[in-house]
Amino acid sequence: MLKLSAKCRKVTGVDLSERMIAYARTQKERLGAINVDFVCDDGSAMRMVHDERFSFAIVCMCLHGMSWKVRRDVMKNCFAVSQRVIVTDYVSPFPKSILAAGYTLLEVIEGRDSYRNFREWQREGGIDGFIKHMGLNVVQERPWTDGFGKTGLVSQ
Numbered sequence: 001m002l003k004l005s006a007k008c009r010k011v012t013g014v015d016l017s018e019r020m021i022a023y024a025r026t027q028k029e030r031l032g033a034i035n036v037d038f039v040c041d042d043g044s045a046m047r048m049v050h051d052e053r054f055s056f057a058i059v060c061m062c063l064h065g066m067s068w069k070v071r072r073d074v075m076k077n078c079f080a081v082s083q084r085v086i087v088t089d090y091v092s093p094f095p096k097s098i099l100a101a102g103y104t105l106l107e108v109i110e111g112r113d114s115y116r117n118f119r120e121w122q123r124e125g126g127i128d129g130f131i132k133h134m135g136l137n138v139v140q141e142r143p144w145t146d147g148f149g150k151t152g153l154v155s156q
Helices: 002-006 018-031 068-081 098-109 112-123 126-134
Strands: 011-015 036-040 057-060 084-090 137-143 149-155
Touching (some): 002 018, 057 068, 068 084, 068 126, 098 112, 112 126
Parallel strands (some): 011 036, 057 084
Antiparallel strands (some): 084 149, 137 149
């Protein structure tokens, strides 16, 4: 996100982890990125945090770890602040390879709730299933080179 600060007038990062926000603020100071703000929140209340409009909202590798309700609320609130959302997350099913076991193990390490949400994400069709269920339009998409995820620009 800090890389975006060189290309954008204003950047606001939202993360649930106080530790990640503290780290990001340290990096912001190190880089002198004065046009970057951070908010500690799960993203489901973003509309209440910001009354601004953004060119894009970006949701990167977090939806699979959230409950369905929080996922839905995050996306709704992204569209409350932007007409276009860039979303990056896992596909389903994973390609058959040893790397699949590694990605799955990472999700197990995240904890019981996160892993349960990840399994639900996989059962529901991953990023493609989520986009379809939310009734979003894919403007552009790019699969990861390893086949385990996808980045898409979506609109309502």
